Amino acid sequence: DTAVSQTPKYLVTQMGNDKSIKCEQNLGHDTMYWYKQDSKKFLKIMFSYNNKELIINETVPNRFSPKSPDKAHLNLHINSLELGDSAVYFCASSRGTSGNNEQFFGPGTRLTVL
């Protein structure tokens, strides 16, 4: 059983399109995250949700809109895709927001914008 899963694994699309990436965790965790890893492998947090509420939003363009329909899902919708959005997007989850809560990562979604 996959703990944190993402779909799709690969996404190739044209500039200007709108696309969504889905994330699901079956660990019963309360907190979920989206990270972006660029071509140089630099990894940076984008958003975090705790119990379906947004708690971290790291100066991400408002073309990116996360949505958490329930605690087990955190989707990422991207409008008007740009070349610079090409990256690997990782979803993660953790039990909560206090103490040491190990973050479990999904396998990543490689987005290529042409």
Added chain:
Amino acid sequence: GEDVEQSLFLSVREGDSSVINCTYTDSSSTYLYWYKQEPGAGLQLLTYIFSNMDMKQDQRLTVLLNKKDKHLSLRIADTQTGDSAIYFCAERPGGGFQKLVFGTGTRLLVSP
């Protein structure tokens, strides 16, 4: 501020020890982590250390923390070819938020 730096590459021979270094800037960091990323895969937590500790050992892994110098290291004993991967250190900044600030990653290459 939040800034985490690592050297980009490390090459060792199988059986040697590897030491991967990391420096961070946020003195209020509570936890520091080491993650491993194999090609085409997500990140896997290897180990972590609480900021009031200076050493933690877990089988072949030894983490050393020098809080005064804001320096973290990961030592892998008896390095194997399967250890070849990118290693990220990460800090959890103070302030109560769960976000992790990742380093630039160190690509470890283990040759037979």
